[in-house]
Amino acid sequence: MDNAADYYEDRLVLAFTVCSIVWALFGMAAGLYAAAELVWPRLNFGVPELSFGRLRTVHTNAVLFGFGVSALMATSIYSVQRTCHTRLFAPEFAWYVFIGWQLTIFFGIAGIALGATGGKEYAEMEWPYDVLITVVWVAYAVVFFGTIATRKIHAIYISNWFYGAFIIVVAMLHIVNNLAVPVDLFKSYSLYAGAQDAIVQWWYGHNAVGFLLTGGFLGMMYYFLPKQAERPIWSYRLSVVAFWAFTYSYIWAGPHHLHFNSIPEWVQSLAMVMSLVLLAPSWATMINGIMTVAGAWRRLREDPALKFIVLALAFYGLATFEGPMMAIRSVNIISHFTEWTIGHVHSGALGWNALITYGTFYFLIPRMCGCDLYSVRWANWHFYLALAGTMLYILSMWGAGVTQGLLLLSLDEYGIVKYSFTDVMVAMRPYYQLRLIGGALFFAGTLLMGLNLYRTIEAGELVRVRPPRPGTGGVLAGASA
C-alpha cells in the first residue's frame, strides 16, 4: 500500500521554495523603490508607509527573513532527510513551522511598514513578533535536530553541521539581542543601555551575517554543489577544519561595526584581528568549492544552475576579502557610514546569497517536479542580468562610498568641515542612478526566474522519493503527490 509516511517530506520543501521566491520579488521590489526614492525623493508622495526609513527596513526584513530564511528552511529540510537517509522528524509539526514563519514575517513586516519598530538594525520587529519567532525557531530546531537524531547512517554530513550552527547561533542571537521591556503591545525598550546595547546589537548584527547569511548558505553550498557537479567535495577534511575555524572566529568580530565609538579600544582591536583571521576559513571554503567544480566541465554545459553557484563562489571570495579589509580601523575610518558599506553588503547579498539560492532553486524545482526546466534560455538570460546587475550595484557603491568618505572628511583652510550634507547628497546622485539601474537589472532577472520556475512547477507533478533502505540507493516512486 502507498503510504505517505514512506516518502521524504518534499511538499514542504516546495512550499518554502515558492514562498522564498515570492518574498524575493516583494523584498527586491521594495528595495528598488527605496533606491528610486534616493534619486527622486518625491516618490514617497508624503505617505509615511512609503517613506525611505520604513521602506528600506521592509526591504531588509523581507529579503533577509522572507527570502533568505525560507530558502534555508527549504534546503535544510530537503538535504537533512537525504543525508540522514530518513524521513523528516515530526513532519506535521514542520508544517506548523512553515505556516508560523510565513505569518510571523508577514505581520512583522506589515508592522514595520505601519511604524512599529524596535529601532535595532535587522531586529526591528517589535516584541510580540520576537516571541513568535522564538517559538517557531525552537520548533524548527526540534524538526531539524530530531531528523539528525533519528538518522540511519552514522556520519553527520558537513552541510548539517553548518545548518545546525545556523539554527543554534541564530536562536542565541535573537533571544539575547531582543530582550526588552514592553511598554504596550507594539512598543518596547531594550533591556540594555548605551554602549552595552550597541555591543549586544552588533554582536547580533554581525553574527546574523555570519551564521545566517554565511553559515546557513555554506550548508546549502556543501550539499547542492557536489550534487550539481556530480563529484564529491574536493577536500572533506578542509571543510570540517574550515567549519570549526569559521565558528570560532566569527563570533568575536561584531564590534568592528563600532570602530571609533564609545566602546573599549581593546574590544575594537580584538574585533579587527578576529575579522582578519576570518579570511582563512572563508577562502579555504571558496577554494574547496571551486576545486569541486573544476573538472565537472560537462555539467557546466548541461546545467545552467551550476553557473550561478560558480559565480556565487567568486562573489563569496570578494565579499569575504573585502569584509576583513574594511574592519581594519584605518580603512574603516573612511568607509564607515558611507555607501561603500552598502556595496559590501550587496556583494555578499546579491553576489553570494541570492546567486547560490537561484542556482539551488534551478536545480531543485525541475527534480522535485519531475520535468525539465521550462526555459534554459531564460535561465541563461537571468545569469547575465544577475551578473550585470550585481557588478553595476557594487561599482556604483564603491564610487559613491569613496567619494562620500573623502567629502565628509574634507576640511577647509580653517579646519572646518568643507562640504555640507546637501553637497554630499548632490555628489551621490549619479551613483544612485547607476545603483538603480543595477538593481533593476537584478530584479528583472529574479522576475524571469520566478516566471520560469512557475511554468516548470505548472508543467510537472511532485515526485515522491523514498529514503534508501540500508545498502540500497534512493527509490524514485514516480507517483504524484
Next chain:
Amino acid sequence: MSAVTSIFGIPGVLIEPRFAFRQLANHPPKPADVFKGTALWLGALPPVFAAIGMHEHGWRLGTVEPLLLSWAATIWIAILYFGALLFGFLSSALVGRWMAATYGANQDLGLYFGLLTIVGAPLTLGSVMHLYPDVFLNLLVLVPCLIWSMYLLYTGVPLALGIEPERGMLMASSIIGYLFVAFVSLLGISAFLWTVGIGPRIGV
C-alpha cells in the same frame, strides 16, 4: 604580424573580435611586442586624458565647485594612475597564466598579454571622457565600455586560450574574481594611505 602588436590594429580587433581571438590562438605574439606595441599606449590614454581634463576643467564630484589641482599634483596623480593600470595589466596576465594549469589552457604568456589588451581596449578608449571629468558623464560612457569588456573576456578566453566554452566561462569568472579583489585592495590601500597622511588632506 598579429593585430594586437600594433595600436593601429585595435579598431579592427574591436570590429571583429572573434577573428582576432582565433588569430591570437593560432599565432601567439611575444609578450614584449604586445606590451611595447599596444598595451603601453592604450594604458597611457586614461592618465593623459585625466590629467588634461583635471587641469582644464577640474574634477567634478557633483559638488558646487570643481576640484582644481596644480600641474605638479595632476602629473603625480596621472603617474600613479598609470602605475596602477600597468600593475593591473601585468598582474592579471600573470595570474591568468597561473590559472591556466587548473583549466587546461595554453600557457604562452603572449596570449595573456594579447587577450587582456583586447579586453581592456574599450575601457581605455572610453576613457576619452576623462577629458571632461564629470562623474555622471564618465559613468554614462564607461559602464557600457565595461560591459563590452566583460563580453570580450567571456568570448575571448575560450577562443584565445584554446579551451571548451564551459571551462572558459569558469576561467573568465576567476579572472573577474581576481580583478575585483585587486580593485578592492587598491581601494583599501588608498584609504589606508589617506588616513596616514599621504594623499588628499582629510580630517582624521
